[in-house]
Amino acid sequence: MDPLSLLDEACRIRKGPAVVCGRARLGYPGLRDLADRIGRDLEAQGARPGDRVAALFPNCHLYLAVYFAALLRRLVLVPLNVRLSPREMHAILDHSGARLLIGEPALAAPLLRRPAAAGEGWMAGPTGVSGAGAEAEAPTGAAHLYYTSGTTGAPKGVILTAANLRAHVDMTLRELEFRTADAWLHAAPMFHLADAWAVWTVTASGGTHVLLPRFDPAGALDLMDEAGVTITNLVPTMLRALLAEARRRGRAPRSLRLLLSGGAPIAPSLVARIGEGLGCGYAQTYGLTETSPFLTFSLLGEAQRLLPPEAKLRLLARTGRPARGVELRVVHPPGVESFEDVPADDRAVGEVVARGPTVTPGYWRDPEATRAAFLGGWFHTGDLGTVDAHGFLNLVDRLKDVILTGGETVYSTEVENALYEHPEVREAAVFGVPDDTWGESVRAAVVPERRGGISAGDLVAFCRARLAGYKCPHGVDFLDALPRTGSGKIDKKVLREPFWRGRSRQIN
Known part of the structure; x- marks a missing residue:
């Protein structure tokens, strides 16, 4: 993906403010200039194509610019979870080999050997990392290195390429029908793909980025109305809090057209309450860091829209049907090289496997984990599910749970x-x-x-x-x-x- 052409096209099709963050307002030309300035500063500190650069920010316009700055300079960005302890962050810096870190000064300073550059709201400098991680060469085309949350073991570095990002942009533009008039609320953390994918898709559509540094339901609803937010992705806790706040106020957000969520089961009754309380459509999503992230959406096709209301709610609450361009199967037995598809009867349980242009080429410096994840030429998610006659997936568990x-x-x-x-x-x-x-x-x-x-x-x-x-x-x-x-x-x-x-x- 050529980020310069992406930004140039956004500058052409979108006039006026396109980035809203507190009092800061930027058009796409301003975002491009900011990204270029940050990129030059990183380059001046020795960053070269293929080098890993860690980023540590809350959701803000600077983080948006850093994503573009890294891609413009062909650097491999390593987004750090702001909730990690310093020890956990140092482990990721060492494993990734990130010699430079850029971040909000209060967050970045403790991790830097010596701050060497600063701008308004950001600080960058060397991390002091050396050894095998720093010496390793990034694969051709690598753009991002996301470290998994490690719920089943030590975090692994997931490589995503520019080609992965481009394929995901093309898919989400079509699936979610993004338009220039759309305004996306960056509410979920931008250090994770639950939100970071939208950096590219929203820009490709010429839409507006609305950034929420820290989520609180009252502030989120106010910002939605002020900025005309039309679409967002919320983790389940955020969704429930927003719904409760809207119910307390007795009114829905004025412009919201679609709400995405995933990561936990949802009851059909809650889907109904979302429609009533927030006045918008809803789609359940499923994906992984390794798949850029989305694999499925519970978006209804023409045939499903003709079903009775109760049946439609049940489908909307399911994990969803495969996204365009994604090959998805539910197979048995799980975790092996030779497997067969389970019947589409919504009862037979198998492992979800996937392949396609949005799937990672593998894990950073971990060939054994990469081999284990790609048995039989398919990426093994470790998730168990069923598939119904509509082709809708329904997750039932993690294989390890x-x-x-x-x-x-x-x-x-x-x-x-x-x-x-x-x-x-x-x-x-x-x-x-x-x-x-x-x-x-x-x-x-x-x-x-x-x-x-x-x-x-x-x-x-x-x-x-x-x-x-x-x-x-x-x-x-x-x-x-x-x-x-x-x-x-x-x-x-x-x-x-x-x-x-x-x-x-x-x-x-």
Whole structure:
């Protein structure tokens, strides 16, 4: 992807402000000039094509410019999660070999050996990184190096190329029908692909970037109205908070046309409330860092739009049908080189595998993990799902999250969906804990809508009316919030850890 031509085209088709961040307003020519200035400063510090440069910002117009600056100079950008500890950040700097870091001064200064350049709101300098990571050569065409959240082990560096980004731009422009009149709210973190993909697609459409440094529902709704936001992607916690705030105000955002979300199950009843409370369309999404990210959308085709309302809501709440240009299969057995497609009966469970131009070429400095992920020429997601007669995927679990209890298999998503049907459940996560009798037993962590509104016994009884007994939680923990990764996904590793501590393996 040629970022200069992307920005030049945006300058041609869009006049006036195209970037809104607090009091800052930029047109695309201003964004191009800012990106060029940052790129020259990085180059002056020794950055050369193929070098890794780490970035550490909250959502802001400077981060937008840094994404373009890196691509313009053929640098490999390494976005850092602002929530990581300094030790975790240093580990990523060492592994990626990022000799330079640019970021918000308060965030970047502790990681820099000596600040060497600064602008209004940013600071850049050498990290002091040396060794194997710094000496490694980036693959031809590499553009980004995203480190996974590591919910099942140490984070891995996912390589995305300019060709991956270009293919994803082309796909999302068509799937989501982006237009110059669209305004995208960067609400999810820009250090993660939950939002960063929109940097390129919105620019390619000539649309407006509206940046929200820190999410709060009241501020988000105000900004949506002020900036005329038409489309955004929210992680599940943000979505529920925004819906509650809109309900409190008694009105929907004025211009919102489409809301995207993913990373957790959603009940059809919640999809209906989104339409009523936010006055917009909704699409469930599914993807991974390794796939740029989107693999599916629960967008309805002509045939599905003719279905009864209840059937349409059920489809909208599913994981969705394959995005254009993506080859997607649900296969059995999982995790092997030779496999077959499961029947499209919405019952047979298999692993989701994918291939196509948006799929990563592999993991940075980890050929073993790359080989394991691409068995049989397909990328193995590690996610389990079913497929129905409409071709819609429905995820049931992570392969590593399946609960084996008394010889039976329990998919955590099925139990979570049952819990989400209860009106007093705001969020739920189901996971396996050691059990001397059954090997594992089912446990749930629940964020209630209000304190004291429901008991563990109530929820277990509620599940027993909907599920087989062995699938029902043996214990329920009530929490104020569920632990999450940088991308907003529930971190079940954190929930499991106290129960499995001291054991040599995470399964009995």
